[in-house]
Amino acid sequence: MAEWDLVVIGSGPAGESGAVQAARMGKRVVVVEKEPVLGGTAANTGTLPSKTLRETALYLSGYRARGLYGVETTLLHQATVSDFLYRERRVKDMERLRIGQNLQRHGVEVLQGVGSLEDAHTVVVRREGQPERRLTASFILVATGSSPYRPPLYPFGDDRVHDSDEVLELAELPRSIVVVGGGVIGCEYACMFAALGIPVTLVDAKKELLPFLDDEFSALLAQRMSALGIQLRFGHTVDALHMPESPPALLQLTLSGGEVLEAHQVLVASGRTANTAGLGLEEVGVRLGTRGHVEVGATYQTAVPHLYAVGDAIGFPALASTSMEQARVAVLHAFGAPQTLSPILPYGIYTIPEVSMAGETEESLRAKGIPYVAGRAPFSTNPRGQIIGEQHGLLKLLFHRESWKLLGVHVLGELATELVHVGLTAMVAGAGAQLFMETCFNYPTLSEAYKTATHNALLHPASGTR
Ligand SMILES: Cc1cc2nc3c(=O)[nH]c(=O)nc-3n(C[C@H](O)[C@H](O)[C@H](O)COP(=O)(O)OP(=O)(O)OC[C@H]3O[C@@H](n4cnc5c(N)ncnc54)[C@H](O)[C@@H]3O)c2cc1C
Numbered sequence: 001m002a003e004w005d006l007v008v009i010g011s012g013p014a015g016e017s018g019a020v021q022a023a024r025m026g027k028r029v030v031v032v033e034k035e036p037v038l039g040g041t042a043a044n045t046g047t048l049p050s051k052t053l054r055e056t057a058l059y060l061s062g063y064r065a066r067g068l069y070g071v072e073t074t075l076l077h078q079a080t081v082s083d084f085l086y087r088e089r090r091v092k093d094m095e096r097l098r099i100g101q102n103l104q105r106h107g108v109e110v111l112q113g114v115g116s117l118e119d120a121h122t123v124v125v126r127r128e129g130q131p132e133r134r135l136t137a138s139f140i141l142v143a144t145g146s147s148p149y150r151p152p153l154y155p156f157g158d159d160r161v162h163d164s165d166e167v168l169e170l171a172e173l174p175r176s177i178v179v180v181g182g183g184v185i186g187c188e189y190a191c192m193f194a195a196l197g198i199p200v201t202l203v204d205a206k207k208e209l210l211p212f213l214d215d216e217f218s219a220l221l222a223q224r225m226s227a228l229g230i231q232l233r234f235g236h237t238v239d240a241l242h243m244p245e246s247p248p249a250l251l252q253l254t255l256s257g258g259e260v261l262e263a264h265q266v267l268v269a270s271g272r273t274a275n276t277a278g279l280g281l282e283e284v285g286v287r288l289g290t291r292g293h294v295e296v297g298a299t300y301q302t303a304v305p306h307l308y309a310v311g312d313a314i315g316f317p318a319l320a321s322t323s324m325e326q327a328r329v330a331v332l333h334a335f336g337a338p339q340t341l342s343p344i345l346p347y348g349i350y351t352i353p354e355v356s357m358a359g360e361t362e363e364s365l366r367a368k369g370i371p372y373v374a375g376r377a378p379f380s381t382n383p384r385g386q387i388i389g390e391q392h393g394l395l396k397l398l399f400h401r402e403s404w405k406l407l408g409v410h411v412l413g414e415l416a417t418e419l420v421h422v423g424l425t426a427m428v429a430g431a432g433a434q435l436f437m438e439t440c441f442n443y444p445t446l447s448e449a450y451k452t453a454t455h456n457a458l459l460h461p462a463s464g465t466r
């Protein structure tokens, strides 16, 4: 008999969620983590640090108060790196502590060391200066996450060149920066730096900003990011980088098309690679795809049935939110209580302003030939929006033209990543216009925009239909 019911490799959101789910089912569970701290990318280098830095940038820049009292606030004072990183460290520490306590409370054992497969049922754990440990398991959950992809053009040892992990170890705030890669990471960091008054240029090979967004919101976000002072260079790659020997001479980045950008520092955010090298997965029959992503089926089972993989290790959508859900679904399947992942997943993008969406876009509805009606509620006409000075926010709801079921929700502006959940919950419950008409919302609130957007759709049932 195996020593453990479940061995989890990795303690990020996926590992924690999978381990706790199995422990709740009365299973013997051990989590193997190579780092001395728990929490993975979400707690230590990605989600929480970047969101805390965003709040710090908003606070230090006085961004939320801009234009509210007839005065334009600028930086409260010259922001320093320690201003910038102070709260980031506190939030990180609290999250690590919370995860440790959560695992302990559920009776999950934690082992520090690098895990790899010796055979399909044995995980060997190696830690410098310690004897190797062998863990035999009935089931194994690979939740090893991902790391920034480092294109060979950039000398990452140089302290003017960063990836999204290293950017948290800045020695000083950049005087100007080029961000290469306008995916979610690039856009979020570009906004933070711009809010702090740092000149930012954002370069991306794609022609459109975050093309998975509804076109109207992609364009609106591009407009707001430009208004924040970000120079957008879409449809371009960086073909050459010149690094002068002696700073403060500026870095020179030559774009496809010939333009030369000059900046003090560069942040490269052009995708991520799964942490699967050296795990021994292929040796036991697990298939890996591009950038090392583990190939899995609908219940996160690999080609080896008792071996599951979840989170960033399997690729898209590679979010903390979805990683936790995937792990829960995988563990329930392993221990004989199968469930499926929610069919509608939200996206929350912490740019300045925030953008969030769930369900269909106008483009996806058109492509599927589904008849729809769009209803819009600008925050500038919402009383709470007025109070907080939210001039550019927008909620858009997409309803089925015949059934009036909600098919998609899109929000840009203050608290967009929170507001989206009203629409998400309605969609998961199969509800629509009727629900928003009959629900009493607090007044004044931004959530009330759901009622306004529904009225707008009902008043103009032909607008936005295709
Ligand atoms: C800058 C940034 C911002 C982000 N913002 C958001 C956001 O706002 N919202 C959101 O939902 N998602 C966000 N994400 C994505 C999110 O962080 C990841 O999707 C999530 O952390 C993935 O969880 P995971 O458990 O799969 O992997 P990870 O969190 O990467 O954890 C994997 C763990 O496995 C460990 N490990 C790896 N190999 C081994 C081994 N061989 N042995 C032992 N341990 C090992 C690692 O040390 C790590 O602790 C962001 C990511 C970045 C980089």
Ligand SMILES: NC(=O)c1ccc[n+]([C@@H]2O[C@H](COP(=O)([O-])OP(=O)(O)OC[C@H]3O[C@@H](n4cnc5c(N)ncnc54)[C@H](O)[C@@H]3O)[C@@H](O)[C@H]2O)c1
Pocket (backbone or CB within 6 Å): 151, 180, 181, 182, 183, 184, 185, 186, 188, 203, 204, 205, 206, 236, 237, 238, 269, 270, 271, 272, 316, 317, 318, 319, 347, 348, 349, 350
């Ligand atoms: N709020 C959130 O949910 C959030 C925040 C940050 C990160 N994440 C997740 O982290 C993951 C990684 O994010 P990411 O932004 O690094 O990767 P990404 O793959 O989403 O984006 C990378 C971008 O870089 C561009 N690119 C690639 N090579 C290039 C080149 N040579 N020149 C110019 N542009 C180039 C691509 O066109 C793409 O737009 C994503 O899966 C994302 O969902 C989520």
